[in-house]
Amino acid sequence: MLQTLEGIQNGLRLSVTTPLEEVEAAAASEDVLVLEFEAFRDGRGFSLASVLRERGYAGRLIAAGKVLPDQARHLRRSGFDAVELQPGADAAAWARMDQAFSAAYQPATEAAPTIWQRRRAASNDRDLEALAERLNREVEGKSAPEIVRAALDPALGLRVGTISSFGAESAALLHIIAKERSETPVVFLETGQHFLQTLSYRTQLTKALGLSDVRLVTPDAGEKATLDVRDDLWKTDADACCDLRKVRPLARATAGFNAIITGRKRYQASTRAALKPFEVLDGVLRINPLADWDSEDVEAWLVEHDLPRHPLVEQGYLSIGCWPCTRAVEDGEDARAGRWSGMDKVECGIHLGKRQAAA
Amino acid sequence: MYRYDEFDHALVRERVEEFSDQVARRASGALTEDEFKPLRLMNGVYLQLHAYMLRVAVPYGTMSSRQMRKLGHIARTYDKGYGHFTTRTNIQYNWPALTDLPAILRDLAEVEMHAIQTSGNCIRNTTTDVFAGAADDEIEDPRPWCEIIRQWSTIHPEFSFLPRKFKIAVVGAEKDRAAIRTHDVGLQIVRAADGGTAFRVFVGGGQGRLPHIAQEIAAAVPAADLLAYLTAILRAWNLLGRRDNIHKARIKILVASIGIDAFREEVDRHYATLRREDLKIPADELVRIQAYFAPPPFEDLPKASAPFDRALLADPDFARFARNNVRRHRQAGYASVVISLKPIGGVPGDITADQMDVAADLAERYSFDEIRAAYEQNLVLPHVKLDDVPALWRALHEAGLATANADLVTDVIACPGLDYCSLANARSIPVAQALSTRLADLDYQEKLGPVRINMSGCINACGHHHVGHIGVLGVDRKGEEYYQITVGGSPDEQAALGDIVGKSLPSEEVAPAIQRTLDRYLEIRTDGERFIDTVRRVGPDPFRDAIYETLDAANA
Numbered sequence: 048m049l050q051t052l053e054g055i056q057n058g059l060r061l062s063v064t065t066p067l068e069e070v071e072a073a074a075a076s077e078d079v080l081v082l083e084f085e086a087f088r089d090g091r092g093f094s095l096a097s098v099l100r101e102r103g104y105a106g107r108l109i110a111a112g113k114v115l116p117d118q119a120r121h122l123r124r125s126g127f128d129a130v131e132l133q134p135g136a137d138a139a140a141w142a143r144m145d146q147a148f149s150a151a152y153q154p155a156t157e158a159a160p161t162i163w164q165r166r167r168a169a170s171n172d173r174d175l176e177a178l179a180e181r182l183n184r185e186v187e188g189k190s191a192p193e194i195v196r197a198a199l200d201p202a203l204g205l206r207v208g209t210i211s212s213f214g215a216e217s218a219a220l221l222h223i224i225a226k227e228r229s230e231t232p233v234v235f236l237e238t239g240q241h242f243l244q245t246l247s248y249r250t251q252l253t254k255a256l257g258l259s260d261v262r263l264v265t266p267d268a269g270e271k272a273t274l275d276v277r278d279d280l281w282k283t284d285a286d287a288c289c290d291l292r293k294v295r296p297l298a299r300a301t302a303g304f305n306a307i308i309t310g311r312k313r314y315q316a317s318t319r320a321a322l323k324p325f326e327v328l329d330g331v332l333r334i335n336p337l338a339d340w341d342s343e344d345v346e347a348w349l350v351e352h353d354l355p356r357h358p359l360v361e362q363g364y365l366s367i368g369c370w371p372c373t374r375a376v377e378d379g380e381d382a383r384a385g386r387w388s389g390m391d392k393v394e395c396g397i398h399l400g401k402r403q404a405a406a
Numbered sequence: 407m408y409r410y411d412e413f414d415h416a417l418v419r420e421r422v423e424e425f426s427d428q429v430a431r432r433a434s435g436a437l438t439e440d441e442f443k444p445l446r447l448m449n450g451v452y453l454q455l456h457a458y459m460l461r462v463a464v465p466y467g468t469m470s471s472r473q474m475r476k477l478g479h480i481a482r483t484y485d486k487g488y489g490h491f492t493t494r495t496n497i498q499y500n501w502p503a504l505t506d507l508p509a510i511l512r513d514l515a516e517v518e519m520h521a522i523q524t525s526g527n528c529i530r531n532t533t534t535d536v537f538a539g540a541a542d543d544e545i546e547d548p549r550p551w552c553e554i555i556r557q558w559s560t561i562h563p564e565f566s567f568l569p570r571k572f573k574i575a576v577v578g579a580e581k582d583r584a585a586i587r588t589h590d591v592g593l594q595i596v597r598a599a600d601g602g603t604a605f606r607v608f609v610g611g612g613q614g615r616l617p618h619i620a621q622e623i624a625a626a627v628p629a630a631d632l633l634a635y636l637t638a639i640l641r642a643w644n645l646l647g648r649r650d651n652i653h654k655a656r657i658k659i660l661v662a663s664i665g666i667d668a669f670r671e672e673v674d675r676h677y678a679t680l681r682r683e684d685l686k687i688p689a690d691e692l693v694r695i696q697a698y699f700a701p702p703p704f705e706d707l708p709k710a711s712a713p714f715d716r717a718l719l720a721d722p723d724f725a726r727f728a729r730n731n732v733r734r735h736r737q738a739g740y741a742s743v744v745i746s747l748k749p750i751g752g753v754p755g756d757i758t759a760d761q762m763d764v765a766a767d768l769a770e771r772y773s774f775d776e777i778r779a780a781y782e783q784n785l786v787l788p789h790v791k792l793d794d795v796p797a798l799w800r801a802l803h804e805a806g807l808a809t810a811n812a813d814l815v816t817d818v819i820a821c822p823g824l825d826y827c828s829l830a831n832a833r834s835i836p837v838a839q840a841l842s843t844r845l846a847d848l849d850y851q852e853k854l855g856p857v858r859i860n861m862s863g864c865i866n867a868c869g870h871h872h873v874g875h876i877g878v879l880g881v882d883r884k885g886e887e888y889y890q891i892t893v894g895g896s897p898d899e900q901a902a903l904g905d906i907v908g909k910s911l912p913s914e915e916v917a918p919a920i921q922r923t924l925d926r927y928l929e930i931r932t933d934g935e936r937f938i939d940t941v942r943r944v945g946p947d948p949f950r951d952a953i954y955e956t957l958d959a960a961n962a
Contacts, residue, residue: 067645088444088527090567094644097564101681115437117428117445124563137436147424149416152557153633154684155564162413162557163691201697202409206690228700 049119049145050129051138056081056109063092063112070095074104081131084112093125100126100156119145126156166204175305175332178203179325186324192223194324194336198306199228205332208232208301209308213249214367215382216345218256218354220310220337225256231308234300237263238292239278240369244358251355264300266292281371285387289395292369306332309398314341315366315383316393328398342382368395407468407776408553408698410518417560418515421522425449426508448528448566450521451507455828460499460507461524462514466534466552466576467495467779471766474777476517478762484510489762491747491755493819493870494573495533495779496524500826522560527568529559529640533575535583536780539699540788542736546595546603548578550696551632554687558633565640569647570655572640573612584781585897587611587620588873590657591639596626603629609639609669610661611901613867618658619901621666623673634685638677646672702774702789707739711792717799726848727799727810739792743773744812745785745802750846751839754820755783764805772798781897783819784812814851815859815924816842819870823863823880824887830863832880832887832913837861841917845924854924857937860895873897875938876920877904889916893923893949894941907950919953926952 058079061070074080080099082092096108110122111131119141122130132138152162186194198207209224211217211233224231235249253261270291274280280288301307312335313322322338337345342365349356359367363375365382376385383393410418425445432442450461462477469477477497481489484506485499492498502510514520523530532552539547555574559565565572575586576593586592592608604626611620627635643657646664661669718725731744745765747755757765765785769777772794773787780786790798802808811817818841821827823834838861845851860874864881871877877892889911892904911919924937926948931940941949 087441088567089649090527090565090569091645091649093564093567094641098641098645098676098679102679115441115445117424118567121563121566140431140436143427144424147427148420148561150413151563152417152560153562154681162417163688166411166413166694167688167690199697201694201700202411204411204694206693226703230700 049123049127049141051136051141052109052129052131054131056111056129056131058107058109060111063089063095065095067095067098071099071102071104074099074106077106079107079109080104081109081111082127084110084114087113087115087118093121096122096126097156116140116144120148120151124151124155124157175327175330179323179327179332182325183323191220191336191340192227194334195223195227195308198308198325198332198334198336199231205306206304207306207308207334208234208304210234210236210297210301211310212236212368213245213252213357215357215360215365216342216349217310218252218356219340219345219348220308221252221256221258222348222352222354223336224308225258229257230259232260232262232304233258234262234264234297236293236296237265238369239265240281240292240371242359242367242370242373245367248355248357255355262300264296266296267299270295281369285372285390285392286396288372294396301331304331306334308334308336310337311335311398312337312340318394318398333398407470407549408465408695414518415515418518418520418522421449421520421561422508422511422515425511429508444526444567448523448526449511450524451504452525453828454500454826455824456826457501458504458507459826460502460510460521461492462497462499462519462521463524463531464495464497464519464779465556466532466538466549467536467781468538468549469777469779470517471770471775471777473517473519474762474766474769476513476519478759478766480510480513481759481762487760488756488758490753490822491757491779491783491785493781493783493821493868494531495536495781496531497779498822500822525571527570528566528572529555529562529568530571530573532556532559533573533584533589533781535577535579536778536782536784536786537583537733537742537788538578538778539701540733540735540737540740540742541579541581541583542734543581544578544736545580545597546578547696547699548576548593548595549699550692551593551595551605551629552576553695553698554633554692555636558636564637565644568640568644569649570652570657572643572657574636580899582897582899582901585870585873585901587899587901588613588870588897589620591636592620593632598626598628605629605632605635607635607639610658610666612656612658613870613872614656615653615865615867616659617867617872617903618662619903620658621661623666623670630686630689631682633687634680634682635673635677637685638673638680641676642669642672701737702776704737704740704789705791707737707791707793709738711739711795714792714795717796721796723803723810724796724799726852727808728795730810730814730852731808731812732795735789737789741790741792741795743787743790743795743798744780745787745807746809746812746817747784747807748811748817748842749806749809750811750816751843753835754818754838757785761805761807764801764807768798768801782813782817784817810848811851813856813858814848815845815854815857816851818842818859818861819874820861821863821868823861823869827863827868829866830880831865831882832863832889834861834863834869834878834880837878837880837889837913837916840914841920844917844921853928855936857924858897859920870897871895872903873901874904875941876923878916878920879910881910883910887913889913891916891919891923891953893946894938896938905946907946907953911953918956922952922955923949 058081060081374385431437452459490498575584575589578595594606598604607624608620609623733742778786818838820834820838824830858875860871861878862869862871873895879890895904
């Protein structure tokens with residue numbers, strides 16, 4: 048708070064009409080500087096104080112002369128420590144006006160956090176669990192596009208991205224997201240072991256939907272050189288392979304997001320039976336707009352919006368991952384039966400979170 | 407569009423309380439009128455000829471339907487049922503009672519609006535291209551940057567008591583639709599060598615008694631350093647600008663007197679010692695703000711629209727509206743629609759409360775709930791499906807808002823003049839009305855093509871007469887209202903000040919003289935040549951002759 052001082056203060060007195068160079072030269076050898084305003088309209092004093100502080104003046108800075116209580120916070124934020132009150136000035140008005148605002152947008156000489164800094168802190172500290180709970184209530188009975196819209200509401204201040212395998216059913220969610228905000232970042236895990244058809248489908252779909260920020264994420268070269276130099280880790284340890292190619296790169300790629308939209312659906316796997324539209328995993332909000340969709344819903348959406356199909360679907364691939372761990376399924380077989388077929392594995396791990404992965 | 411969070415709400419609320427405290431201290435005598443005046447001005451409250459005037463900020467001209475309805479409500483409840491849009495995309499109420507002001511400000515706060523810094527010697531409302539986010543030639547939407555400047559400049563501790571007012575305008579395209587070179591600082595978004603966003607910066611533009619076109623001070627300031635660079639400019643001027651003469655206090659005078667190169671050195675010196683890191687725009691704040699301005703969910707539509715094309719053929723009045731008031735859009739199947747506030751014989755920029763409600767309803771129905779105020783004192787619905795334009799036109803027509811004259815000769819920009827303003831020497835509204843009535847024939851107007859006429863009631867140039875293709879300035883000649891004519895001014899990327907053609911005319915002579923000017927243009931133009939291009943080619947002489955020929959004949 049700006050100190051209010053009665054009576055004439057000691058210290059070198061300079062008018063705010065003094066050229067900056069002279070004020071600076073004088074300040075170099077002074078512990079107390081009194082800047083005198085000849086008219087309250089003459090705002091040079093605010094710039095003089097700001098420049099002195101920015102150039103390292105650490106002494107005491109006192110405003111004097113014709114200044115108004117309404118300028119208290121301007122003086123304080125420009126670097127003045129105190130004001131020398133005119134005879135008869137109302138110290139209460141000075142105190143009141145100094146505290147008229149609880150925050151300021153722009154950074155200034157004073158150290159109090161700005162609105163911009165406080166916004167940032169608020170968004171980091173936000174209780175995501177409470178947010179997820181509230182959003183789950185709000186979107187109850189709402190459609191997938193409405194869930195996506197809720198997640199992208201700028202008022203939430205979320206940094207939202209999505210992950211997509213550009214697989215058999217991916218087009219539906221990407222289409223919904225693209226309609227709401229086509230510049231939403233889309234992370235694609237480039238494991239190096241995708242089917243060629245997946246790669247060409249990715250290009251085709253990106254263009255068709257107008258997605259402007261598709262990010263390809265590759266495994267860390269150093270890690271790969273240690274763990275899987277011959278690209279055959281999947282034969283001996285599929286979990287380690289998923290970890291190297293999906294879980295770790297995804298963690299790096301999504302470090303900037305605090306909310307991720309996924310295409311997971313309850314029906315897909317036993318681990319997903321209780322899936323809600325919004326949930327929190329490792330401090331990140333997961334948004335699952337398609338949680339209550341089944342394969343017919345996806346099919347209906349793809350047909351209705353005439354979306355391009357993954358080329359492998361007609362060959363019987365209903366859930367598509369990397370080529371070594373994906374096979375086509377027979378009629379009547381579960382769609383995900385073709386993933387890690389013959390292994391005791393239903394998830395690659397990117398949707399499990401740290402706690403489950405360690406168990 | 408931007409929406410307030412808890413911090414924005416709190417700041418506007420606290421501002422209303424602060425102003426109430428100031429009003430109370432004025433009433434008790436604790437503040438003198440001299441001390442109170444700049445404080446009320448910084449809250450948009452003027453004392454005019456007949457009453458107080460309240461100028462409400464429309465930040466970068468963007469409004470929601472809800473906000474527009476509230477503006478209508480204020481016009482109806484506290485004023486005489488109308489408001490006036492200005493060249494700086496604000497709205498003015500001419501008749502509010504002083505005692506109603508706190509209630510009006512609270513009403514505004516409800517819809518995230520205010521009157522902060524719409525006047526006074528501080529950084530004013532930042533303006534931009536009315537087609538921002540819709541134009542097909544845009545490098546980047548300038549509105550997020552305008553919002554950042556709005557926040558940064560609001561109640562700025564260092565820059566609230568400047569030598570004079572300070573106006574910033576931003577455009578995101580090469581084409582300048584916001585007259586940036588007539589501003590204290592004009593910003594044009596450009597691509598930096600590394601592909602990032604940067605700003606080409608112009609400084610020292612301004613109109614008034616001593617008009618100047620802004621000069622380039624920096625070719626490409628990186629976007630993250632924008633606020634640091636603006637701080638350096640304002641600081642240099644705040645310390646060096648004149649404070650002894652109100653007419654010589656604007657930054658344009660400083661830049662002109664020491665020269666752009668010396669001023670640049672001064673700015674660079676401050677820039678070098680600024681704590682630039684503090685002033686860097688936080689990346690997450692930029693992302694947060696940009697998210698508010700994401701394009702609305704457009705439909706995938708073909709370029710052509712059958713309903714639109716059918717209406718063109720079926721109705722010549724619609725076809726005329728489509729030719730003159732409908733603008734290209736970046737999204738196939740969409741257009742921006744200009745709602746002219748220049749009905750023939752009307753008051754430029756005025757709109758009734760009922761019309762505000764209609765505009766709000768139509769924006770909600772046809773333009774993603776968004777409505778813009780234009781530099782030209784018109785409104786724009788930025789994102790209208792071509793399919794919907796015929797229905798929109800019919801609705802505008804019923805409300806008296808379908809005048810098909812956008813950018814034509816009767817789309818006159820004019821200040822309120824002596825009918826309202828205590829500074830004016832002459833009236834501008836009746837002269838604009840007489841001109842509009844005289845040139846009402848739309849066939850004639852279309853034959854003329856784009857001609858911009860600007861009128862100011864005094865040398866302060868609120869009607870931007872210096873940069874009108876034809877400018878009209880009201881002057882006081884021994885107690886009589888006279889009007890000085892200029893030709894050849896231009897507010898765009900080829901900004902120029904008009905040439906004064908000769909001695910001033912009495913008010914009844916203005917419209918006939920301008921018509922003779924336009925007729926002369928029709929005689930001497932080459933194929934497809936716009937009025938301003940003809941003036942640039944042949945100079946002002948033929949027009950001077952046309953303006954004074956009958957007068958000279960009468961005097962002969």
